[in-house]
Structures are given as structure tokens and as C-alpha cells.
Amino acid sequence: MSAGTRLTNNSRQLPWRKVWLNFHLYLGLSAGLIFVLAGLTGSLLVFYVELDEIINPELQISAAQAQQQPQSYEAIFQAIQLAHPERSAAWRLEIPRHPQAMMMARYYTPVEKAGLSFAPLIAWINPYTSEVVSSRFWGEFVMTWLFDLHYVLLLDETGKTLMGIIGFILLIPLISGIYLWWPVSGKWRQAFLIKRHASKPRFIFDLHKTNGVYSLVILVLLLISGGILDLHNIFCPVINYLSPMYHVEASHSNYQVGVSRITLDQAAALAKARYPEARLRWIETPDGQNGTYRIVLYQQGEPSLRFPKTTVWIDQYNGAVLSTRDPKEEHAGDTFMNWLHPLHNGEIAGMTGRIVVFISGFVPAILYVTGLIRWLQKRRAKRLHQLKIS
DSSP: OOHHHHHHHHHHHHHHHHHHHHIIIIIHHHHHHHHHHHHHHHHHHTTHHHHHHHHOGGGBOOTTGGGSOOOOHHHHHHHHHHHOTTOOSOEEEEOOSSTTBOEEEEESOOGGGTTOSSOOEEEEEOTTTOOEEEEEETTSSHHHHHHHHHHHTTOHHHHHHHHHHHHHHTHHHHHHHHHHHOOTTSOHHHHTSOOTTOOHHHHHHHHHHHHHHHTHHHHHHHHHHHHHHHTHHHHHHHHHHHSOOOOOOOOOOOOOTTOOOOOHHHHHHHHHHHSTTSEEEEEEOOSSTTOEEEEEEEOTTOSOSSSOOEEEEEETTTOOEEEEEOGGGOOHHHHHHHHHHHHHSSGGGHHHHHHHHHHHTTHHHHHHHHHHHHHHHHHHHHHHHHHHHO
């Protein structure tokens, strides 16, 4: 290519470069603040259960006590009802993650939080003694407050929509950053490195560009997955149109006067019999006289261990299996949605994935600070230049 041709091509690129530079600058400095907030809170939330145990040591069980035989699920549920007799709707019990972890139970419809889309009461129960150790409302302790800050900006449904929109808007400064970084001169090696012994402005520039380039894929995945999770009411109908998604079948227990419900342990055993190789994760108790047990299990190969999708609905009186959900038999739409949350928090790749997402959460802050410094440096240089020529 001749020098004249290169000059012509560069001239054509200049207007577009200025457009992309403005997108990159002004969206980065404005919406970028939300990106920083989401990144830092998201890093902490990767390990929010573990951090909550550290912050609240009373939620840890001693190694000696963990050698004992756990209480039955029914005994634990009776203890919960004794501690909260006024809460007669369904409880959802999470099986402890390890021998020294408490059992966590959620009550999704507390009257104290009526009007909020998600603010359950959470109770922690010692599985070896059935003692209800703590009861707290979601959003009123550190880690769940951080979750609401990250997910909905503490604005409930309005914040969820806002965060979803901002997530997709933030793709623009990332894409524009790649356009501005792209080495049209063919100097690819320099484009991926920080120049040694460079001036401070050049160091800041290289630090900004390399962090953006090396983290691009993970940041794009985090923004897209987070945006879809926030705006699932918009995306799910579209995905369902392209690939029919699972819809919960209406399941009701046949209420019989004078007949007691089966125990939680019996319901769990019936669900395990349907999926003998699966691991029990959640037990949801019946909601009222016609409610059913909802047993959630984890099958090998599911992307999320904590929130799997294998589910069995059981009649609370006669133990009949009323319905099942097997994610291994679902279509592409469900598979896509089932992978989003574990992709977003890194769980999909185990501990390695969680660490990668944890580290990636600090990148938006690095990009924002280095971008801000670089912008201020350029403004200062421009003012000095104007003073010299005036």
C-alpha cells in the first residue's frame, strides 16, 4: 500500500475515530461508575455465603459438634415453626454446604416486607441441635445488602430494569475501546504489552488498554449475562419463541380431612428414589392444605450446584410424585437460561471460575481510574498548548 493510499484511508477513519472516542469517553465516565460499583460488589458476591460466615462467626459449627448425627429434616422444620409460629406459608430449606455449615431456611412472604419483589426472612438452624441460631430479613445484613446494591441498586424492580439497560449500554465503551485500540499499523506485539521505562502518560495509557484487552471476553460475558438476568421478563418470551422453555405444571395435593402430611424426610426420600444418583439441595414445604412438597436436587453435569434445576413435586398426604423437571431433557432455551447465573458468578467453572470472576470484578475500577487519569492528562496538555500559542 502506498503512502498516499494509507493517508486517504486514515483520513476516512478520523471522523469515525472521533465518534467512537466520544462514545468511549463520555459513556465510560458516566455509566462507567455503575460498572465500577457492579464490579466491586460482584467480586464480593462471588463468595458471599463464605464471607457471611466469616462476618458472622455464630453461623459456623464447631468441628467437634460436626461429628454428631444431624437431626432429621422434620425435626429442624418443627424447630423453625416453633420459632416462627405466625409464618404458615411455605419454607425453603437449603441443605448445608459442608458439615460445619448451618442449614438456611427462607420464608419468601413475610408481611413485614410486603410490596417488595424479593425480601425473604432467612433463618439459620444448627442441623445437629435444631436450634434456630439467627433470623434476619434479606437486605438488612451486609452481604444481602450488597447483593441488592449489585443487582437492583437498592431500587427493587425499577433498579433491576435500570441495571439491565446500563449493562447493555456498557458494551458500547468496551466495543469502542477495541476499535480505538486496534493496531492498524500492524504492531500487534506492542498493542498487547506495557512499554518499559515509558513516561507516566504512556504507562497509564498502556495500563488502561492492556486491562481492557485481556479482560474483554470475560467482561462482555458478565455484562450480557447480567443484563439478561435483570431483564429476564423481556428476554424469556423471545427465547421461548425460539426454543420452547419449561413451564411449571400446576400441582396440588389432594387434601383429606384427618390425614397428616408426610414428613420432610419421607418427601426427600421419595424424590431421591426418582433420581437416585442426584444430590439433595433444597426442600420446600407445602404452602397450605393443597400445597405440595417441592424437592430440588443436583444431577452431575448441571451448571449450578447451589441452584440446580432438577425438581420433584410430591403430594404432601400420599407421597405421590405429581410432577418432575429434568434439565437434561430440556431444550436449548432452558439450557441457555440455566447457564446464565453460574456463568455470571463463575460457578460454571468451579473454584477456578469463581476466582476469575472475583479478579475480573476489579477491572472496571482499574479501567475507570486509568481512563480518568488519562483524560485529565490530555486536558492539562491541551490547556498548556493553548497557553503557549496564545
